[in-house]
Amino acid sequence: MIKAGEDRMDQSGRWARGVLAGASVAVLLAFGGPAAGAAEQVPGAGTAEQVPMAAAEIKLTFAPVVRAVAPAVVNIFSQRVITESQVPPMFADPLFRRFLEERGMLGKPRERVQRSLGSGVILRSEGVVVTNAHVVNGASEITVALNDRREFPAELVGLDPRADLAVLRIKSDTPLPSLALADGEPPEVGDLVLAIGNPFGVGQTVTSGIVSAQARTTAGISDYRFFIQTDAAINPGNSGGALVDLSGRLVGINTAIYSRDGGSVGIGFAIPVEMVRSVVEGILEDGKVRHPWLGADGQSVTTELASHMGLDRPLGVAITDVAKGGPAAKAGLAEGDVILALDGRPVFEGETLRYRIATHRPGDKVVLGIRRDGKDTTLAVTLEAPPEDPPRDTTLLKGSHPFDGAEVSNMNPALAEELGLEKASRGVTVTGLGDGVAARIGIRPGDRVIEVNGKAIDAVRDLKAAISKPSRVWQVVVDRDGRAVRLVLGG
Template identity: 35%
Template structure:
């Protein structure tokens, strides 16, 4: 198991620690003024968090992992490959087993059942999991289940006299809240650091994982993975998971999985050992300023529905292309990631309330979540352009759909035959092979009709574009 993963020069590091690293632990300055975490010790005359930490730290454990990993030679460094070949070791492309050992942290969330949450990357490929409590008891942990897409794992131990943390709703967390991080960085047990919530709703990377991180400047280092992020009342609001770092050490930018996601995942892990995800059958994308203007929307918040699949819960609930989802299951929807997380983390079969805007009017409906096919693409956001504005359609060759092109959406519309790299059309997001199906929500049957739709009119134009069998919106000014 790789204990520290760096992406590019300034990457996201998963914070499981190697065993033998000697490095100082740096803590941010304590909070100024009185808070729920800080009290006056009259006997000593000092401001302290000690009473709160006496309750919190016994619920944070150290996790020691042992196992093996089968590694292909392609996973080795060039130096490792050279040495193995020179000294007669295994040749490239021959799998080999390598010992695995690492340290991380965990949080007891149910003392009666002995349930502990940690990161999936801490216990991945583990053959043996050893849990060390603050009172120095060592127990063997049983892996209940894991969910790689949220990087959450659930471990169980059999022990008495355990302490757990109350789980608070991360929906109530605000930027600027005072927070405390507790974990075992570099194997230094029960290390406490403090800071504030720096940001909410953070995402890192363009993968298909479910991310909605709490960002904090509380010092987090390798080995803090799976540790607790608590508020000033000592309640769990997140699980420390990753850091943004060039070196793999703390730079004051740490990320924690919020309890809103944790609660949804551990419920399924405890019951089924795995997570079944929900879907409603829409492709969605973020609202850009250009789309807001061209579609006459009143806000940039919400998830724009670019297409609705036939026979899905979304179609049955009456959703249509161009609708903007603003709330789901009691939670606000600010962008496409919000609706993906909200739907994906619901148990299939759950009925939820959905609020959306159509033609300037807010509407509500009920929708029953179906089970997702993990191989399906759930969001068109990755295909949507990041800068969809342009002065004109110059740079693109647009014609009627060729007879030899087979398309899912039928033969009505116009075909983008070519796009010059660097042109206005290219910068707007148009690509060769795109099919423009509608302009300003009015269908176009052919090139003549398309030209009529844009003739003598000023942009921006809202284009409904079919690409790779999916629909997205582009805004053209």
């Protein structure tokens, strides 16, 4: 089970200064060169990395890295007001609730303050802080505490729930310590990393480990299931904290753990720095994140597809649909092409492609490595913002019909991006539900309306026309997560 690394508390935890000493392994150049009696270099290894074999090497410490990095890692305390209904669960049916409200029989909602704890990283000396969206989303008050005990009220600049990242701003009369973002290639499996945060509110804590895996896409924490996996201990309260390399550069934002009991079992996940950079820059420049659009859909290459396409292994994304006039179409991408790489980096599956596209911004040019008719070639694609085509025509439906209380919209690429959908299937999508018939009969947000009384629904105007005339029996077909759901009810 995936558990977001957030701890909810009623009061702030104790402060403690985290220092890590007596590490059992070390990268020599991170601490100024080899120790006396260094072992012979491992065959095939680069000159920058050696296996510690002498006693003097094993006694090396991460303390210099921690001293440089720790001041830029902060604690984040947030609180939000939660309104709780005093209606017993047995009376929670929308129809019965409305009956009670109309007769003034509902008690006043009760409010309580919910406090949450997380971590964050200062990225700019003028007070730009990044953390996880789930740490601060919906908060009415946010406080950032530095490891020197100073506290600042924080302003939420913007957040991207799909990437689970948020940007805060604090104001200080003096420059604040900040952390540099790692550039170039991501850390490799086996690289040493340090995780810094405030687990369980005990105070700033440092743990060490290695990069256990890259491109781990099975962790359903955010819409972009692409993470650095580490065995450095990450616990509740570490969300938004730093994962750094031994040069003291940020390589990821700690976001979640795999756990059965809430504690660390050596499987933690961090959002890679390239996604952090893209989201932070977008929020600071535009106040929101504008993820780019490729204008093509496809499916991950399976073993069967790989054999059929002449590939020696299941790798890449087979294109099944190209949007007319979109960036991919303009670049010459066609149905049947297989995307194998983006900017020279391999595309293992659909999730990888979505992630690599999402780390760019509209207007960026990327180079796709593709397989077409058994031959490899490249295409240069200029990414664009997802278009509002067709117009959404968002409408709240009311009346004596199955969609009473439902908000519906024409699906388009921009709306699909907002809703976190992998594909912008044309048609009418339920985007919201209020009290009404739709909620009671089981219509859900995200349902795509296919038919009403045998009439195909391609646009909001078609749905409005179909429900405008009374009917003794309503037959509705909606698409829900790729399967058809049929509803039949009396008028």
